[in-house]
Amino acid sequence: MRALACLVAIIVSAALLSAQRARTLDIYVVDVEGGNATLFVSPSGESLLIDTGNAGAAAARDAGRIVEAAKDAGVTHIDHLITTHWHGDHYGGLAELAMRMPIKQFIDHGKNIQPAEATDAFLDKTYPELYAKGTHTVVKAGDTIPFKGVETRVIASAGQVIAKPLPGAGKPNPFCAPMRPLEAIPEDTQSVTTYFTFGKFRALHPGDLTRDKENDLVCPANRVGTVDLLVGPHHGQDTSNGEPFVHALQPRVIVMNNGTRKGGWPVVMQSFYTSPRFEDLWQMHFSLLSGQEYTPPGLFVTNSRNGFSKEYR
Numbered sequence: 001m002r003a004l005a006c007l008v009a010i011i012v013s014a015a016l017l018s019a020q021r022a023r024t025l026d027i028y029v030v031d032v033e034g035g036n037a038t039l040f041v042s043p044s045g046e047s048l049l050i051d052t053g054n055a056g057a058a059a060a061r062d063a064g065r066i067v068e069a070a071k072d073a074g075v076t077h078i079d080h081l082i083t084t085h086w087h088g089d090h091y092g093g094l095a096e097l098a099m100r101m102p103i104k105q106f107i108d109h110g111k112n113i114q115p116a117e118a119t120d121a122f123l124d125k126t127y128p129e130l131y132a133k134g135t136h137t138v139v140k141a142g143d144t145i146p147f148k149g150v151e152t153r154v155i156a157s158a159g160q161v162i163a164k165p166l167p168g169a170g171k172p173n174p175f176c177a178p179m180r181p182l183e184a185i186p187e188d189t190q191s192v193t194t195y196f197t198f199g200k201f202r203a204l205h206p207g208d209l210t211r212d213k214e215n216d217l218v219c220p221a222n223r224v225g226t227v228d229l230l231v232g233p234h235h236g237q238d239t240s241n242g243e244p245f246v247h248a249l250q251p252r253v254i255v256m257n258n259g260t261r262k263g264g265w266p267v268v269m270q271s272f273y274t275s276p277r278f279e280d281l282w283q284m285h286f287s288l289l290s291g292q293e294y295t296p297p298g299l300f301v302t303n304s305r306n307g308f309s310k311e312y313r
């Protein structure tokens with residue numbers, strides 16, 4: 001198996017440098033083949049993982065890749081695990097990962113609103129057994145997560161969004177427009193959406209938050225403000241990533257957790273490429289759906305090369 005499971009490492013320096021070495025927030029976007037797993041490691045060495053990859057036969061593979069990324073980061077346990085929502089491509093590797101690595105805090109939005117046999121069995125029995133070994137926190141919009149050294153806020157959870165703008169945000173959003181028809185998958189709407197502040201750096205991980213909830217966050221006033229990095233935006237699917245949201249956030253860099261045959265929708269790629277301040281799109285795989293017309297140059301497709309990283313400072 002390839003040694004490197006984590007394919008993009010984004011290293012952000014703190015405003016202040018220590019005498020000997022840069023204090024950085026490191027972000028590992030783990031390739032879980034169209035699922036989601038994003039590992040944040042703070043300057044203090046604390047770890048925060050968002051999602052655990054795919055279920056079923058892929059669970060061992062994806063948990064293994066997360067462990068590889070953690071090793072690379074020098075992390076031996078997960079301090080905070082956020083499960084954005086109860087879909088198999090987001091919580092699928094959780095039980096496998098917990099067997100391989102201690103997890104201290106289990107964070108989620110609460111009840112699954114899209115009953116499914118395997119998920120309900122997991123939530124009734126397996127999950128409580130796992131979090132009994134640590135702590136369990138159900139978060140709501142506005143909550144903070146004690147991720148040492150990085151201000152970490154939940155801005156949406158269980159279908160609710162923050163009532164008040166984040167500091168410095170709240171201006172009218174000129175990109176608001178009537179929403180394109182949306183057939184949202186119920187549980188996606190519940191996604192825990194996390195906003196990180198580190199020095200001047202801002203990052204947003206929306207999970208699979210859907211366009212109606214995106215609009216609640218940024219229309220008519222933009223309660224979020226702008227971000228430098230948008231990471232894990234629903235695999236680039238078009239039930240998320242509406243222009244009013246993406247263009248209001250103005251991410252400089254987007255890292256898309258797509259699979260070859262999942263996500264990377266042309267309408268989403270258009271919304272990314274036409275966004276103000278946009279610099280780079282990185283994607284996990286070449287996207288068959290958007291093809292050569294929209295896929296960025298191979299340099300930015302992480303699976304076109306082995307073990308590949310770029311630093312933003």
Ligand SMILES: [Zn+2]
Pocket residue numbers: 035036087089090208234235
């Ligand atoms: Zn998903």
